[in-house]
Amino acid sequence: MPTLPENAVLIPIDMQQAFDAAPWPRRWNERLDENGLALLAAWRAARRPIIHVRHDSVEPASTLRPEAPGNAFRPGFAPQEGEPLVTKSVNAAFIGTDLDLRLRRLGADTVVLFGVSTDMCVSTSVRVGANLGYRVILVEDACDCFDLPDGEGGTIAARDVHRAHVATLRHEFATVLRTAEIVAGL
Template sequence: MKPLPLSAALISIDVQQAFDCPSWGRRNNPDAEQKIAALLAAWRATGRPVFHIQHHSASPAGLFRPGTPGYAHKPEGQPLPGEAVIVKSVNSAFIGTDLEVRLRAAGIATLAIVGLTTDHCVSTTARMAGNFGFETYLVADATATFERTGPDGRHFTAEQMHDTALASLHREFATVVWSEELLASLGLQARARA
């Protein structure tokens, strides 16, 4: 992987406590939050821009309602003072927000996307980023999702959902990479194992 420019932004999507609710079912990649924390630390250490996306439930019964524990960021994805927090209410971080305007205004052309969940908000945001012409990297081991049941009743494991989402994004909307590759592109490969 080529070195990332200093302007490359890390987009951390929906790293919120609502995803700890057992109602989601079984999840893959239990280490995703630790990988996200390592990437956030690396971005901060190198002075690269960080954008946190926070989901706001449109439904009064939603798990992501402001004022509830589920709306809060997980400790591993906690924004620092001065870091951008963009609130969305749909799957894409670009719809109904000023994310694209902020990125363009800052001269940012390269994005690295992490967060929850791989096949929903991460995928939708990555697809739009690619369509908008951003050089987009999706970090496979810094994303995760849950098991699902299809409309015909077939069960899909969390691993299947994650892997097929990555396969459909790779080389079409984004380049799928792993956190060690991304950290190496910053010259910080030792941090991936920390």
């Protein structure tokens, strides 16, 4: 089992209620919440830092805009006392936010990411984090994404979208682990 550095920071990304209803397509990972909550519980028990990321859309029709019910965190995913929240309006948790500054003030060189969606905000955050010099760990079984129109009248299944993005991230941007490996490494 990998041992995580003491300064590793857990970053849940966009664990919001909007993704459970229209207009969002079908998701594939039925264990998203179970795995994400296990990560949070283990991280909190180890007294390690967590920085939550929430998407606050600026698009008027978005289910993720701050005043929309879907903007709320999924049950159990809201920050607890002392856990900071970073809000973003684009696909990357590092763009237009103070996430990088917060991590540098903590002395963090490793970030552990999970959330929704693998191919959008999670992937973009992994790539930017790696490009900023962080060791990035992606918890692949605590991520989820949606069926994706292929532009030719068909649909790419969410599980296939996830697998392709995880493979790309593993190849160049992140170490890819599973929830059980992370929990054991704490």
